[in-house]
Amino acid sequence: MDISGPAKDNKLEVELNRRKNLGPDSIKRRREVASRYKPLHRHLYKLEDKFLSPKFQELVEYARSHHATKEGLVKAISSEAAERVYSFPVFTEDFCRELIEELIHFEQSDLPKGRPNTMNNYGILLNELGFDEEFLTPLRERYLMPLSRLLFPTEGGGDLDSHKAFVVTYKMEEDLDLNYHYDNAEVTLNVSLGKEFIDGVLYFGDMRTEPRREKYTKYVHKPTVGLLHRGQHMHGAMPISDGERYNLIIWMRSSKVRNKLCPMCDQEPELVKSVGYGDGYTRKEELVDVCSTL
Ligand SMILES: O=C(O)CCC(=O)C(=O)O
Numbered sequence: 001m002d003i004s005g006p007a008k009d010n011k012l013e014v015e016l017n018r019r020k021n022l023g024p025d026s027i028k029r030r031r032e033v034a035s036r037y038k039p040l041h042r043h044l045y046k047l048e049d050k051f052l053s054p055k056f057q058e059l060v061e062y063a064r065s066h067h068a069t070k071e072g073l074v075k076a077i078s079s080e081a082a083e084r085v086y087s088f089p090v091f092t093e094d095f096c097r098e099l100i101e102e103l104i105h106f107e108q109s110d111l112p113k114g115r116p117n118t119m120n121n122y123g124i125l126l127n128e129l130g131f132d133e134e135f136l137t138p139l140r141e142r143y144l145m146p147l148s149r150l151l152f153p154t155e156g157g158g159d160l161d162s163h164k165a166f167v168v169t170y171k172m173e174e175d176l177d178l179n180y181h182y183d184n185a186e187v188t189l190n191v192s193l194g195k196e197f198i199d200g201v202l203y204f205g206d207m208r209t210e211p212r213r214e215k216y217t218k219y220v221h222k223p224t225v226g227l228l229h230r231g232q233h234m235h236g237a238m239p240i241s242d243g244e245r246y247n248l249i250i251w252m253r254s255s256k257v258r259n260k261l262c263p264m265c266d267q268e269p270e271l272v273k274s275v276g277y278g279d280g281y282t283r284k285e286e287l288v289d290v291c292s293t294l
C-alpha cells in the first residue's frame with residue numbers, strides 16, 4: 001500500500017518517536033537486568049583469550065605486528081566467502097555452547113527484553129545483558145579493529161569507535177529467515193554459535209550503492225566461524241527448515257565516516273540526543289546521537 005499525505009506524516013511521526021525512545025527504554029531495561037538478573041555463566045561477561053580460537057588469536061597477533069600488510073592478512077585468512085567477506089574461526093566450541101546456554105537462561109527469565117531491530121523479533125541485545133563494558137568493547141578495540149584496519153581501511157575499519165551487538169535466533173515457529181538488507185554499520189562481524197540447523201544459508205549480493213546484478217554468493221554457516229564484512233554489503237538469510245540457529249552479530253561503527261554521511265539515508269546526519277553509543281555518531285566527541293532522518 002502506498003500511503004501519502006497525513007497518513008504518511010503520522011507514520012513517520014510514530015517511527016520518529018519510536019526511535020527517540022529507543023535509548024531511554026533501553027537504559028531502563030539495562031538497569032532492571034543489572035539489578036535482578038542472575039547470570040548462569042558469569043565468567044562469560046569478561047573477555048578472556050581462552051574463549052577465542054587459536055587461529056583467530058594468530059590472525060590478530062599478525063595484524064597487530066609492525067610488518068603486517070593487507071595481502072599478508074588475506075593470505076593468512078585464506079578464505080573469502082564472497083567478495084571481501086572474510087571467514088575464520090573466532091570462538092571455541094565451549095564458549096559458543098555456554099553463550100547459547102546463557103541466552104536461553106536470560107530468555108526464560110521474566111526480565112524485559114529489547115529486540116535488536118525491526119527485522120528480528122527474538123534476538124537479544126547484548127548491551128542490555130551487560131556484555132558491552134568488559135567483553136564487546138575490548139573485543140572490538142583489541143581484536144577486531146586490527147583486522148578491519150587492514151581489510152577495510154577506506155570504510156573506517158581503523159576507526160571503529162562504537163558498536164551495536166546482538167544475537168539473532170531462528171527457530172521453527174519463530175523467525176525463520178532475514179530479509180535482504182544492509183547493516184547500520186561500517187564493518188560487521190557475524191559469528192555462528194550453533195546449535196544444529198538445516199538450511200538457513202546466508203547470501204551476499206552487491207554493495208548498497210552499486211547497481212544490482214542480481215547475482216548472489218551463498219555461504220553455509222559453521223559454528224565457531226565468523227564472517228567479517230562491510231556493513232553496506234547487502235545480504236540476507238534463507239529460512240531454516242529444521243533446528244535452531246544462533247548467530248552473534250556485531251555492527252561496528254566509525255563516527256569519522258558516519259558523521260559525514262548517514263549510511264542509512266545518505267544525507268548529512270541530523271542528530272537527536274540519545275544514550276550509550278546511540279547509532280555511533282559523535283557531536284563534540286560524545287557517542288550519544290542517532291540520525292532522525294527517515
Ligand atoms: O543470520 C545471519 O546470518 C545474518 C544476520 C544479519 O545479517 C543481521 O542481523 O544483520
Ligand SMILES: [Fe+2]
Pocket residue numbers: 181182183235
Ligand atoms: Fe545484517
